Amino acid sequence: MLRFIMVCICVIxxxxxxxxxxxxxxxxxxxxxxxxxxxxxxxIQATFRFILKVTGAEITVIGHENVPKDQAVLYIGNHRSFFDILLTYVLCPDLTGYVAKKEMEPIPLLSIWMRYLHCLFLDRKDIKAGMKTILTAIEKVKSGISICIFPEGTRNKGNDELELLPFHDGSFKIATKTGCPIVPIAINNSAEIFEAHFPKIKPCKVVVEYCKPIYPEQLDREDKKHLGAYTQKIILETLKKNRHLTK
Structure with a gap:
Protein backbone atom coordinates (compact mmCIF):
# COMPACT_ATOMS: atom_id res chain seq x y z
CA MET A 1 0.00 0.00 0.00
CA LEU A 2 2.96 2.30 0.67
CA ARG A 3 4.05 2.14 -2.97
CA PHE A 4 0.54 3.08 -4.10
CA ILE A 5 0.56 6.13 -1.81
CA MET A 6 4.03 7.11 -3.03
CA VAL A 7 2.97 6.86 -6.68
CA CYS A 8 -0.12 8.99 -5.97
CA ILE A 9 2.05 11.60 -4.25
CA CYS A 10 4.45 11.59 -7.22
CA VAL A 11 1.68 12.06 -9.79
CA ILE A 12 -0.37 14.67 -7.93
CA ILE A 44 7.93 13.49 -18.68
CA GLN A 45 10.22 10.57 -19.49
CA ALA A 46 12.32 11.38 -16.42
CA THR A 47 9.18 11.61 -14.28
CA PHE A 48 7.86 8.29 -15.59
CA ARG A 49 11.21 6.58 -14.95
CA PHE A 50 11.09 7.73 -11.34
CA ILE A 51 7.52 6.46 -10.89
CA LEU A 52 8.47 3.09 -12.37
CA LYS A 53 11.35 2.86 -9.89
CA VAL A 54 8.91 3.54 -7.06
CA THR A 55 6.79 0.57 -8.20
CA GLY A 56 9.78 -1.74 -7.80
CA ALA A 57 9.07 -3.36 -11.17
CA GLU A 58 11.96 -5.28 -12.76
CA ILE A 59 11.68 -4.30 -16.41
CA THR A 60 13.30 -6.23 -19.25
CA VAL A 61 13.39 -4.49 -22.64
CA ILE A 62 13.98 -6.55 -25.76
CA GLY A 63 14.40 -5.43 -29.37
CA HIS A 64 14.41 -1.68 -28.83
CA GLU A 65 16.98 -1.49 -31.63
CA ASN A 66 14.15 -2.48 -34.00
CA VAL A 67 12.58 0.97 -33.68
CA PRO A 68 13.48 3.07 -36.74
CA LYS A 69 15.26 6.23 -35.61
CA ASP A 70 14.99 8.17 -38.87
CA GLN A 71 11.23 8.38 -39.31
CA ALA A 72 7.91 8.50 -37.49
CA VAL A 73 6.30 5.15 -36.74
CA LEU A 74 3.01 3.71 -35.55
CA TYR A 75 3.48 1.83 -32.28
CA ILE A 76 0.87 -0.88 -31.67
CA GLY A 77 0.71 -2.61 -28.29
CA ASN A 78 -1.43 -4.89 -26.16
CA HIS A 79 -2.95 -3.15 -23.16
CA ARG A 80 -3.59 -4.51 -19.66
CA SER A 81 -2.35 -1.77 -17.33
CA PHE A 82 -2.27 1.98 -16.79
CA PHE A 83 1.49 1.46 -16.50
CA ASP A 84 1.73 0.38 -20.17
CA ILE A 85 1.93 4.07 -21.06
CA LEU A 86 4.82 4.67 -18.67
CA LEU A 87 6.63 1.49 -19.68
CA THR A 88 6.63 2.43 -23.35
CA TYR A 89 6.84 6.22 -23.18
CA VAL A 90 10.19 6.19 -21.39
CA LEU A 91 11.58 4.33 -24.43
CA CYS A 92 10.36 6.71 -27.14
CA PRO A 93 13.46 8.00 -28.98
CA ASP A 94 11.64 11.02 -30.39
CA LEU A 95 8.33 12.86 -30.31
CA THR A 96 5.43 10.46 -29.82
CA GLY A 97 1.77 11.15 -29.23
CA TYR A 98 -0.46 8.57 -27.55
CA VAL A 99 -4.10 8.05 -28.44
CA ALA A 100 -6.05 8.19 -25.17
CA LYS A 101 -9.72 7.85 -24.32
CA LYS A 102 -11.68 11.09 -24.40
CA GLU A 103 -12.65 10.69 -20.73
CA MET A 104 -9.13 11.85 -19.81
CA GLU A 105 -9.49 15.20 -21.56
CA PRO A 106 -11.23 17.08 -18.69
CA ILE A 107 -8.57 16.15 -16.08
CA PRO A 108 -6.90 19.43 -15.01
CA LEU A 109 -3.19 19.87 -15.79
CA LEU A 110 -2.85 16.28 -17.03
CA SER A 111 -4.69 17.08 -20.26
CA ILE A 112 -2.47 20.14 -20.80
CA TRP A 113 0.66 18.02 -20.52
CA MET A 114 -0.89 15.44 -22.85
CA ARG A 115 -1.52 18.09 -25.49
CA TYR A 116 2.05 19.34 -25.05
CA LEU A 117 3.13 15.77 -25.83
CA HIS A 118 0.94 15.53 -28.97
CA CYS A 119 -1.50 13.08 -27.40
CA LEU A 120 -4.93 12.75 -28.99
CA PHE A 121 -8.26 12.07 -27.34
CA LEU A 122 -10.46 9.42 -28.92
CA ASP A 123 -14.23 9.32 -28.48
CA ARG A 124 -14.94 5.60 -28.68
CA LYS A 125 -18.70 6.15 -28.90
CA ASP A 126 -18.71 8.63 -31.79
CA ILE A 127 -17.59 7.13 -35.10
CA LYS A 128 -17.22 10.50 -36.84
CA ALA A 129 -15.22 11.98 -33.99
CA GLY A 130 -13.09 8.83 -33.88
CA MET A 131 -12.31 9.11 -37.58
CA LYS A 132 -11.38 12.76 -37.10
CA THR A 133 -8.89 11.71 -34.41
CA ILE A 134 -7.36 9.13 -36.78
CA LEU A 135 -7.05 11.79 -39.50
CA THR A 136 -5.29 14.07 -37.02
CA ALA A 137 -2.95 11.21 -36.12
CA ILE A 138 -2.18 10.75 -39.81
CA GLU A 139 -1.18 14.41 -40.05
CA LYS A 140 1.00 14.03 -36.94
CA VAL A 141 2.89 11.14 -38.54
CA LYS A 142 3.31 13.09 -41.78
CA SER A 143 4.88 15.89 -39.76
CA GLY A 144 7.39 13.47 -38.17
CA ILE A 145 5.62 12.67 -34.89
CA SER A 146 5.17 8.99 -34.03
CA ILE A 147 1.84 7.73 -32.72
CA CYS A 148 1.23 4.98 -30.17
CA ILE A 149 -2.15 3.31 -29.92
CA PHE A 150 -3.54 0.29 -28.10
CA PRO A 151 -6.01 -1.06 -30.69
CA GLU A 152 -7.91 -3.33 -28.32
CA GLY A 153 -9.79 -0.11 -27.56
CA THR A 154 -9.63 -0.45 -23.78
CA ARG A 155 -7.62 -2.18 -21.10
CA ASN A 156 -7.97 -5.93 -21.42
CA LYS A 157 -9.19 -7.11 -18.01
CA GLY A 158 -9.29 -10.82 -18.82
CA ASN A 159 -7.59 -13.35 -16.57
CA ASP A 160 -5.15 -14.51 -19.23
CA GLU A 161 -2.95 -11.94 -20.96
CA LEU A 162 -2.76 -14.23 -24.00
CA GLU A 163 -6.47 -13.73 -24.64
CA LEU A 164 -6.24 -10.49 -26.59
CA LEU A 165 -9.28 -8.45 -27.53
CA PRO A 166 -9.81 -7.87 -31.28
CA PHE A 167 -7.61 -5.13 -32.75
CA HIS A 168 -9.65 -2.32 -34.30
CA ASP A 169 -8.61 -1.97 -37.94
CA GLY A 170 -9.25 1.78 -38.02
CA SER A 171 -6.07 2.37 -36.02
CA PHE A 172 -3.97 0.92 -38.84
CA LYS A 173 -5.07 3.56 -41.34
CA ILE A 174 -2.44 5.74 -39.67
CA ALA A 175 0.18 3.46 -41.26
CA THR A 176 -1.51 2.64 -44.56
CA LYS A 177 -2.26 6.30 -45.31
CA THR A 178 1.24 7.55 -44.45
CA GLY A 179 3.44 4.62 -45.41
CA CYS A 180 5.06 4.63 -41.98
CA PRO A 181 6.24 1.34 -40.43
CA ILE A 182 4.24 -0.37 -37.69
CA VAL A 183 6.23 -1.36 -34.60
CA PRO A 184 4.38 -4.04 -32.59
CA ILE A 185 5.01 -3.89 -28.82
CA ALA A 186 4.38 -6.99 -26.70
CA ILE A 187 4.02 -6.19 -22.98
CA ASN A 188 4.09 -9.14 -20.58
CA ASN A 189 2.83 -9.06 -16.98
CA SER A 190 2.22 -5.30 -16.61
CA ALA A 191 -1.12 -5.89 -14.84
CA GLU A 192 0.84 -7.47 -11.97
CA ILE A 193 2.21 -4.03 -11.07
CA PHE A 194 -1.20 -2.73 -10.01
CA GLU A 195 -4.42 -3.98 -11.59
CA ALA A 196 -4.09 -7.62 -10.50
CA HIS A 197 -4.18 -6.64 -6.80
CA PHE A 198 -5.76 -3.17 -6.73
CA PRO A 199 -5.14 -0.93 -4.81
CA LYS A 200 -1.72 -2.33 -3.96
CA ILE A 201 1.35 -1.81 -6.13
CA LYS A 202 3.76 -4.72 -5.97
CA PRO A 203 7.20 -5.36 -7.48
CA CYS A 204 7.08 -7.83 -10.34
CA LYS A 205 8.87 -8.80 -13.54
CA VAL A 206 7.69 -7.08 -16.72
CA VAL A 207 8.90 -7.69 -20.27
CA VAL A 208 8.54 -5.14 -23.07
CA GLU A 209 9.57 -6.36 -26.52
CA TYR A 210 9.71 -4.24 -29.66
CA CYS A 211 9.14 -6.54 -32.61
CA LYS A 212 10.58 -5.99 -36.06
CA PRO A 213 8.79 -3.22 -37.99
CA ILE A 214 5.98 -4.10 -40.35
CA TYR A 215 5.94 -2.26 -43.67
CA PRO A 216 2.35 -2.56 -44.96
CA GLU A 217 3.29 -1.99 -48.60
CA GLN A 218 5.55 -5.07 -48.44
CA LEU A 219 2.76 -7.40 -47.30
CA ASP A 220 0.65 -9.51 -49.61
CA ARG A 221 -2.89 -8.37 -50.31
CA GLU A 222 -4.55 -10.65 -47.74
CA ASP A 223 -2.28 -9.66 -44.85
CA LYS A 224 -2.55 -5.99 -45.76
CA LYS A 225 -6.34 -6.33 -45.82
CA HIS A 226 -6.33 -7.80 -42.29
CA LEU A 227 -3.50 -5.72 -40.86
CA GLY A 228 -4.99 -5.73 -37.35
CA ALA A 229 -5.13 -9.52 -37.16
CA TYR A 230 -1.66 -9.79 -38.73
CA THR A 231 -0.14 -7.47 -36.11
CA GLN A 232 -2.07 -9.10 -33.29
CA LYS A 233 -0.66 -12.51 -34.26
CA ILE A 234 2.91 -11.18 -34.00
CA ILE A 235 2.23 -9.66 -30.57
CA LEU A 236 0.53 -12.84 -29.33
CA GLU A 237 3.43 -15.04 -30.45
CA THR A 238 5.87 -12.68 -28.71
CA LEU A 239 3.83 -12.71 -25.50
CA LYS A 240 3.91 -16.51 -25.51
CA LYS A 241 7.67 -16.53 -26.15
CA ASN A 242 8.45 -14.17 -23.28
CA ARG A 243 5.99 -15.42 -20.69
CA HIS A 244 8.61 -17.53 -18.90
CA LEU A 245 10.74 -14.42 -18.30
CA THR A 246 8.16 -13.07 -15.84
CA LYS A 247 8.29 -16.09 -13.51
Whole structure:
Protein backbone atom coordinates (compact mmCIF):
# COMPACT_ATOMS: atom_id res chain seq x y z
CA MET A 1 0.00 0.00 0.00
CA LEU A 2 2.96 2.30 0.67
CA ARG A 3 4.05 2.14 -2.97
CA PHE A 4 0.54 3.08 -4.10
CA ILE A 5 0.56 6.13 -1.81
CA MET A 6 4.03 7.11 -3.03
CA VAL A 7 2.97 6.86 -6.68
CA CYS A 8 -0.12 8.99 -5.97
CA ILE A 9 2.05 11.60 -4.25
CA CYS A 10 4.45 11.59 -7.22
CA VAL A 11 1.68 12.06 -9.79
CA ILE A 12 -0.37 14.67 -7.93
CA UNK A 13 2.71 16.45 -6.64
CA UNK A 14 4.25 16.63 -10.08
CA UNK A 15 1.08 17.98 -11.69
CA UNK A 16 0.85 20.76 -9.12
CA UNK A 17 4.55 21.61 -9.00
CA UNK A 18 4.83 21.52 -12.79
CA UNK A 19 2.57 24.55 -13.30
CA UNK A 20 5.60 26.90 -13.58
CA UNK A 21 7.24 24.37 -15.95
CA UNK A 22 4.16 24.47 -18.18
CA UNK A 23 4.49 28.24 -18.39
CA UNK A 24 8.21 28.01 -19.20
CA UNK A 25 7.54 25.39 -21.85
CA UNK A 26 4.83 27.61 -23.37
CA UNK A 27 7.29 30.50 -23.62
CA UNK A 28 9.95 28.27 -25.18
CA UNK A 29 7.38 27.06 -27.70
CA UNK A 30 6.76 30.62 -28.84
CA UNK A 31 10.37 30.84 -30.01
CA UNK A 32 11.28 27.25 -30.85
CA UNK A 33 8.50 24.66 -31.03
CA UNK A 34 10.88 21.74 -31.61
CA UNK A 35 12.93 22.66 -28.52
CA UNK A 36 9.76 22.86 -26.43
CA UNK A 37 8.51 19.51 -27.74
CA UNK A 38 11.79 17.73 -26.96
CA UNK A 39 12.04 19.41 -23.56
CA UNK A 40 8.51 18.29 -22.63
CA UNK A 41 9.28 14.77 -23.84
CA UNK A 42 12.44 14.45 -21.72
CA UNK A 43 10.82 15.96 -18.61
CA ILE A 44 7.93 13.49 -18.68
CA GLN A 45 10.22 10.57 -19.49
CA ALA A 46 12.32 11.38 -16.42
CA THR A 47 9.18 11.61 -14.28
CA PHE A 48 7.86 8.29 -15.59
CA ARG A 49 11.21 6.58 -14.95
CA PHE A 50 11.09 7.73 -11.34
CA ILE A 51 7.52 6.46 -10.89
CA LEU A 52 8.47 3.09 -12.37
CA LYS A 53 11.35 2.86 -9.89
CA VAL A 54 8.91 3.54 -7.06
CA THR A 55 6.79 0.57 -8.20
CA GLY A 56 9.78 -1.74 -7.80
CA ALA A 57 9.07 -3.36 -11.17
CA GLU A 58 11.96 -5.28 -12.76
CA ILE A 59 11.68 -4.30 -16.41
CA THR A 60 13.30 -6.23 -19.25
CA VAL A 61 13.39 -4.49 -22.64
CA ILE A 62 13.98 -6.55 -25.76
CA GLY A 63 14.40 -5.43 -29.37
CA HIS A 64 14.41 -1.68 -28.83
CA GLU A 65 16.98 -1.49 -31.63
CA ASN A 66 14.15 -2.48 -34.00
CA VAL A 67 12.58 0.97 -33.68
CA PRO A 68 13.48 3.07 -36.74
CA LYS A 69 15.26 6.23 -35.61
CA ASP A 70 14.99 8.17 -38.87
CA GLN A 71 11.23 8.38 -39.31
CA ALA A 72 7.91 8.50 -37.49
CA VAL A 73 6.30 5.15 -36.74
CA LEU A 74 3.01 3.71 -35.55
CA TYR A 75 3.48 1.83 -32.28
CA ILE A 76 0.87 -0.88 -31.67
CA GLY A 77 0.71 -2.61 -28.29
CA ASN A 78 -1.43 -4.89 -26.16
CA HIS A 79 -2.95 -3.15 -23.16
CA ARG A 80 -3.59 -4.51 -19.66
CA SER A 81 -2.35 -1.77 -17.33
CA PHE A 82 -2.27 1.98 -16.79
CA PHE A 83 1.49 1.46 -16.50
CA ASP A 84 1.73 0.38 -20.17
CA ILE A 85 1.93 4.07 -21.06
CA LEU A 86 4.82 4.67 -18.67
CA LEU A 87 6.63 1.49 -19.68
CA THR A 88 6.63 2.43 -23.35
CA TYR A 89 6.84 6.22 -23.18
CA VAL A 90 10.19 6.19 -21.39
CA LEU A 91 11.58 4.33 -24.43
CA CYS A 92 10.36 6.71 -27.14
CA PRO A 93 13.46 8.00 -28.98
CA ASP A 94 11.64 11.02 -30.39
CA LEU A 95 8.33 12.86 -30.31
CA THR A 96 5.43 10.46 -29.82
CA GLY A 97 1.77 11.15 -29.23
CA TYR A 98 -0.46 8.57 -27.55
CA VAL A 99 -4.10 8.05 -28.44
CA ALA A 100 -6.05 8.19 -25.17
CA LYS A 101 -9.72 7.85 -24.32
CA LYS A 102 -11.68 11.09 -24.40
CA GLU A 103 -12.65 10.69 -20.73
CA MET A 104 -9.13 11.85 -19.81
CA GLU A 105 -9.49 15.20 -21.56
CA PRO A 106 -11.23 17.08 -18.69
CA ILE A 107 -8.57 16.15 -16.08
CA PRO A 108 -6.90 19.43 -15.01
CA LEU A 109 -3.19 19.87 -15.79
CA LEU A 110 -2.85 16.28 -17.03
CA SER A 111 -4.69 17.08 -20.26
CA ILE A 112 -2.47 20.14 -20.80
CA TRP A 113 0.66 18.02 -20.52
CA MET A 114 -0.89 15.44 -22.85
CA ARG A 115 -1.52 18.09 -25.49
CA TYR A 116 2.05 19.34 -25.05
CA LEU A 117 3.13 15.77 -25.83
CA HIS A 118 0.94 15.53 -28.97
CA CYS A 119 -1.50 13.08 -27.40
CA LEU A 120 -4.93 12.75 -28.99
CA PHE A 121 -8.26 12.07 -27.34
CA LEU A 122 -10.46 9.42 -28.92
CA ASP A 123 -14.23 9.32 -28.48
CA ARG A 124 -14.94 5.60 -28.68
CA LYS A 125 -18.70 6.15 -28.90
CA ASP A 126 -18.71 8.63 -31.79
CA ILE A 127 -17.59 7.13 -35.10
CA LYS A 128 -17.22 10.50 -36.84
CA ALA A 129 -15.22 11.98 -33.99
CA GLY A 130 -13.09 8.83 -33.88
CA MET A 131 -12.31 9.11 -37.58
CA LYS A 132 -11.38 12.76 -37.10
CA THR A 133 -8.89 11.71 -34.41
CA ILE A 134 -7.36 9.13 -36.78
CA LEU A 135 -7.05 11.79 -39.50
CA THR A 136 -5.29 14.07 -37.02
CA ALA A 137 -2.95 11.21 -36.12
CA ILE A 138 -2.18 10.75 -39.81
CA GLU A 139 -1.18 14.41 -40.05
CA LYS A 140 1.00 14.03 -36.94
CA VAL A 141 2.89 11.14 -38.54
CA LYS A 142 3.31 13.09 -41.78
CA SER A 143 4.88 15.89 -39.76
CA GLY A 144 7.39 13.47 -38.17
CA ILE A 145 5.62 12.67 -34.89
CA SER A 146 5.17 8.99 -34.03
CA ILE A 147 1.84 7.73 -32.72
CA CYS A 148 1.23 4.98 -30.17
CA ILE A 149 -2.15 3.31 -29.92
CA PHE A 150 -3.54 0.29 -28.10
CA PRO A 151 -6.01 -1.06 -30.69
CA GLU A 152 -7.91 -3.33 -28.32
CA GLY A 153 -9.79 -0.11 -27.56
CA THR A 154 -9.63 -0.45 -23.78
CA ARG A 155 -7.62 -2.18 -21.10
CA ASN A 156 -7.97 -5.93 -21.42
CA LYS A 157 -9.19 -7.11 -18.01
CA GLY A 158 -9.29 -10.82 -18.82
CA ASN A 159 -7.59 -13.35 -16.57
CA ASP A 160 -5.15 -14.51 -19.23
CA GLU A 161 -2.95 -11.94 -20.96
CA LEU A 162 -2.76 -14.23 -24.00
CA GLU A 163 -6.47 -13.73 -24.64
CA LEU A 164 -6.24 -10.49 -26.59
CA LEU A 165 -9.28 -8.45 -27.53
CA PRO A 166 -9.81 -7.87 -31.28
CA PHE A 167 -7.61 -5.13 -32.75
CA HIS A 168 -9.65 -2.32 -34.30
CA ASP A 169 -8.61 -1.97 -37.94
CA GLY A 170 -9.25 1.78 -38.02
CA SER A 171 -6.07 2.37 -36.02
CA PHE A 172 -3.97 0.92 -38.84
CA LYS A 173 -5.07 3.56 -41.34
CA ILE A 174 -2.44 5.74 -39.67
CA ALA A 175 0.18 3.46 -41.26
CA THR A 176 -1.51 2.64 -44.56
CA LYS A 177 -2.26 6.30 -45.31
CA THR A 178 1.24 7.55 -44.45
CA GLY A 179 3.44 4.62 -45.41
CA CYS A 180 5.06 4.63 -41.98
CA PRO A 181 6.24 1.34 -40.43
CA ILE A 182 4.24 -0.37 -37.69
CA VAL A 183 6.23 -1.36 -34.60
CA PRO A 184 4.38 -4.04 -32.59
CA ILE A 185 5.01 -3.89 -28.82
CA ALA A 186 4.38 -6.99 -26.70
CA ILE A 187 4.02 -6.19 -22.98
CA ASN A 188 4.09 -9.14 -20.58
CA ASN A 189 2.83 -9.06 -16.98
CA SER A 190 2.22 -5.30 -16.61
CA ALA A 191 -1.12 -5.89 -14.84
CA GLU A 192 0.84 -7.47 -11.97
CA ILE A 193 2.21 -4.03 -11.07
CA PHE A 194 -1.20 -2.73 -10.01
CA GLU A 195 -4.42 -3.98 -11.59
CA ALA A 196 -4.09 -7.62 -10.50
CA HIS A 197 -4.18 -6.64 -6.80
CA PHE A 198 -5.76 -3.17 -6.73
CA PRO A 199 -5.14 -0.93 -4.81
CA LYS A 200 -1.72 -2.33 -3.96
CA ILE A 201 1.35 -1.81 -6.13
CA LYS A 202 3.76 -4.72 -5.97
CA PRO A 203 7.20 -5.36 -7.48
CA CYS A 204 7.08 -7.83 -10.34
CA LYS A 205 8.87 -8.80 -13.54
CA VAL A 206 7.69 -7.08 -16.72
CA VAL A 207 8.90 -7.69 -20.27
CA VAL A 208 8.54 -5.14 -23.07
CA GLU A 209 9.57 -6.36 -26.52
CA TYR A 210 9.71 -4.24 -29.66
CA CYS A 211 9.14 -6.54 -32.61
CA LYS A 212 10.58 -5.99 -36.06
CA PRO A 213 8.79 -3.22 -37.99
CA ILE A 214 5.98 -4.10 -40.35
CA TYR A 215 5.94 -2.26 -43.67
CA PRO A 216 2.35 -2.56 -44.96
CA GLU A 217 3.29 -1.99 -48.60
CA GLN A 218 5.55 -5.07 -48.44
CA LEU A 219 2.76 -7.40 -47.30
CA ASP A 220 0.65 -9.51 -49.61
CA ARG A 221 -2.89 -8.37 -50.31
CA GLU A 222 -4.55 -10.65 -47.74
CA ASP A 223 -2.28 -9.66 -44.85
CA LYS A 224 -2.55 -5.99 -45.76
CA LYS A 225 -6.34 -6.33 -45.82
CA HIS A 226 -6.33 -7.80 -42.29
CA LEU A 227 -3.50 -5.72 -40.86
CA GLY A 228 -4.99 -5.73 -37.35
CA ALA A 229 -5.13 -9.52 -37.16
CA TYR A 230 -1.66 -9.79 -38.73
CA THR A 231 -0.14 -7.47 -36.11
CA GLN A 232 -2.07 -9.10 -33.29
CA LYS A 233 -0.66 -12.51 -34.26
CA ILE A 234 2.91 -11.18 -34.00
CA ILE A 235 2.23 -9.66 -30.57
CA LEU A 236 0.53 -12.84 -29.33
CA GLU A 237 3.43 -15.04 -30.45
CA THR A 238 5.87 -12.68 -28.71
CA LEU A 239 3.83 -12.71 -25.50
CA LYS A 240 3.91 -16.51 -25.51
CA LYS A 241 7.67 -16.53 -26.15
CA ASN A 242 8.45 -14.17 -23.28
CA ARG A 243 5.99 -15.42 -20.69
CA HIS A 244 8.61 -17.53 -18.90
CA LEU A 245 10.74 -14.42 -18.30
CA THR A 246 8.16 -13.07 -15.84
CA LYS A 247 8.29 -16.09 -13.51
Missing amino acids: GYLILSIPILLVEWVIGKFNKRAKDISSLRI
